Amino acid sequence: MNFPDDTIAAISTPLGHGGISIVRLSGSEALKIAASLFRSKSGRRLPVPSRKISRVGYIVDPETDSRTDEVILHLMPGPKTYTREDMAEINCHGGMMPVRAVLQLLLKHGARLADPGEFTKRAFLNGRIDLLQAEAVIDIIRSKTELSEHMAMQQLEGRLSEEIKAQISRLTDVCAHVEAYIDFPEEDIDQLTLSQISESIGLIINALDALSKGYDEGRFLREGVSVAIVGKPNVGKSSLMNSLLKRDRAIVTDLPGTTRDVLEEMLNIKGLPVRIMDTAGIREAHDLAEVEGVRRSLRALEGADAVIAVLDSGRPADAADMELLEKVSFKKTIVVLNKADQRPDADIREIAGVAIRQDDSGAEVVQMHENSSEMPLLRISALTGHGLDKLKDVLYSICLDPSTALSADTILITNVRHKDLIDSSVAALSEAMASINRRDPYEITAISIREALDRLGQITGAVTTDDILNKIFSDFCIGK
């Protein structure tokens, strides 16, 4: 891996108008470069300090001595800094021109423009944080709700790192035992010890599996759940979207075929970020725009994590409704009977021959086939708002298991990179178990165990390559 020794600079605040904008510098020359461009209010130069200082003054172009901006300069000698290197932060006036001019001066006097995420990458390379924590930084920046920020903070604080490191440490012990057998093959192998090894590997597999299983929930918290509202024209999909958002986002008319495109909006349901999508009514289309609209509806439906299938409770379900329910019966789906206000007393017990049943908790469900899952059924009115709170509750609970996701101790993995590595280490460990059962030579078992260790090490960054790092950090914004 390449360890950096140059000095990087970047604008760390969003470009645009604001109160202040911050330019950051990190590296061996950071203090020297920043100090050389600074003049106090009375025009004095600033010596390079040995401890943290903050000063009000000007950034000047030393060639012309002209003032570029009035700033607060923070000089922070390492190692107690974000990157562990010497760092400087220059608080300029907000707006594009002052920060750009200051950045230009820094670049002209020995700094290099930072790559995306390079400050955080240096924090990792210098050992202040591990890779999981570095990845948490980007999740915090992008988090959409308090709950998703909370999960990312936990990762930054090292909870997931501890869990992975605990498994690495257990597995390292197992590996040491197996390797001892390789080194001393003539020793009598105690059958009990072999079964103990198997048992330890089994426990590690269980712990890793539990982490892997939490991935969907973790991903929902990190990226949000995409939920498509689908149904035939005029059943009230756009009205439902508007009521959920509490504003008139989508056009509603009594003409079937009003919505032609997929509309997306964010919704926060008890901390779960939801990307809600209103779609065009699905039917035999009447014109080219509608053909495309229906195609997009079906694509949204297929790509969505969860579906709200809307039926009009005032009309018996027909073949088209049933076809749609068939399509969504293998997804996380809630069936809603809308316009309940029009027929408040309607005693609907079946949808075109499919019985509406009560589940163990007394809630209504429909099940299309023996092997498809039970879909919760709700009677709502998009017009009056009746049943919408319940709809949000059910949506939340089909996406997140309320007992796990909300507990402060739950460790959820949120990143597909981590899930893939955990799954491949589980596969390698299962192979190790099989090889023990086959009474393979210990060398063979050890290979699988070392492979699992290597995968786990890649998660925390103990094992890594420049390629992996570049890929991870290129996702960051410049200046972080």
Ligand SMILES: Nc1nc2c(ncn2[C@@H]2O[C@H](COP(=O)(O)OP(=O)(O)OP(=O)(O)O)[C@@H](O)[C@H]2O)c(=O)[nH]1
């Ligand atoms: N009484 C009553 N009318 C509703 C309700 N929800 C929607 N409507 C009416 O049903 C008509 C169609 O509503 P939309 O929300 O445009 O239906 P849609 O499913 O988006 O229709 P398309 O975009 O054409 O697919 C409008 O006249 C709404 O006012 C409801 O809960 N109760």
Ligand SMILES: [Mg+2]
């Ligand atoms: Mg609509």
